[in-house]
Amino acid sequence: MENKEIKDLLVPMKQKEDTSEKISSPSRTFLQDARRTFFKNKLAVVSMITLVLIIIMSFVGPGMNDHGIDDQDLSRAKLPARVPVLENISWSGFTGVLSDEFQGDTVEQATTNAISRYSNQEEFIDIEVLDEGDGSRNSAEVKATYHVYEAKDMQDQYYWLGTDTLGRDQWTRLWDGTTVSLLIAFIAAAISLLIGVAYGGIAGYYGGKVDDVLMRILEVLVGIPNLVIILLMMLVLDPGITSIVIALTITGWTGMARIVRGEVMKQKNQEYVLAARTLGQSNWKVITKHLLPNISGIIIINTMFNIPDAIFFEAFLSFIGLGITPPDASLGTLINTGFDNIMLYPYMLVFPAILISVIMIAFNLIGDGLRDAFDPKMHK
Incomplete structure (x- = not known):
């Protein structure tokens, strides 16, 4: 009895002439296949997006601040990069300070070398002793941090990538x-x-x-x-x-x-x-x-x-x-x-x-x- 009920539920499929000729999915052209393969390449897609952004920035970038292309001023020459918010992050590289390490026979001599390197503006230079030395030649070492924007009285100005030798942005x-x-x-x-x-x-x-x-x-x-x-x-x-x-x-x-x-x-x-x-x-x-x-x-x-x-x-x-x-x-x-x-x-x-x-x-x-x-x- 059960087999008969199951048999009644089975309905034979009507065969149509074009059933065997139907394509299960639409065919793709060569260019569609090429596009599909290209967008599967993540590095290529990321590179394309990056390149488009660079091209856009090459047009809009020069107008994103008030500094002209040939706006020269020797008083602001060789300023390091300084960006709002990032200036408060010491490791960001956009703090607006110049930093270097200096050596000398003594800590005093190394400090003097650092101060003379930064135009003798001692009040704007922070000195950190790295090695007090033992009296031998160039055994003492200090790290000098020069707050150049403060030294030039430009605390309210920002040069996102710094300035060149002629003070251009x-x-x-x-x-x-x-x-x-x-x-x-x-x-x-x-x-x-x-x-x-x-x-x-x-x-x-x-x-x-x-x-x-x-x-x-x-x-x-x-x-x-x-x-x-x-x-x-x-x-x-x-x-x-x-x-x-x-x-x-x-x-x-x-x-x-x-x-x-x-x-x-x-x-x-x-x-x-x-x-x-x-x-x-x-x-x-x-x-x-x-x-x-x-x-x-x-x-x-x-x-x-x-x-x-x-x-x-x-x-x-x-x-x-x-x-x-x-x-x-x-x-x-x-x-x-x-x-x-x-x-x-x-x-x-x-x-x-x-x-x-x-x-x-x-x-x-x-x-x-x-x-x-x-x-x-x-x-x-």
Whole structure:
């Protein structure tokens, strides 16, 4: 009886013709898979967010206080970083004081060395004896803390990242310099992208004598060092953004051209390209509508790696005095100024060095994430 009741409860399913053909979940395109894989990479996502914040700050940062970019005043030169609230936390590094350790044969001599180091303003210097010594040479050691804002009667003023040797606000100049460095990098990368893709695409697609001629020209350009080109630019143009962009453009596109050429040569004999040719499409349409979309992944990835290279190259040129020159600011000029004062005022070097490191690491991590995202083997 029980079996009969159970049997009555079982209702046979009606078979429909399209039941077996239904897809349980919607199919994803290649770009959707790439986006999904990219956002699974936490480091790449964090780097992208960090980079967006840096770009935003490069525009809004200089206007976040009342200190102008070129507002000079030697009376406030070399002030350490001081931030409201954080100034009360001794280990924060934004307390607005200068601190160092001094040695001498005796405590009195070490104290004298400390006081003379800070302009003999003894009333604004706190001395802490670290080692009283035993009378031998430089055996006594003291720690001196100089309250420089009080000494300059500037207790109500705050310079979030301190000031440079001319009294200019480091916060304002840091973000203004970031804008200049990013601008140079993006312009150089965009120009290199256009030239490299066009050059490599033509060489790879047409092949034969066209490829031979274009590759020989490319090899000549690859053999010219960027520094030599910069020096030649100095003879024609003044040091600045224009000369750096031109120097980066002249040889910066060669790597992109080689990569695009190789990918086009690999793709041009595929079935979809042969089908397009059979349908009578022009070479221009075959390249722009079929080849370039299929190699866009490698182009994007290579561009993401070219941008930090351009930023570093600009910083290097400005550091050795061949790029942006003071009073204009860039990350390279700020690092150069900080390097000259690293022994006495290390904060001038620390902040721009940290920022350029974060920018370069972020771009490289994003490039790694895009490389994995555009690799079909990484899609799950």
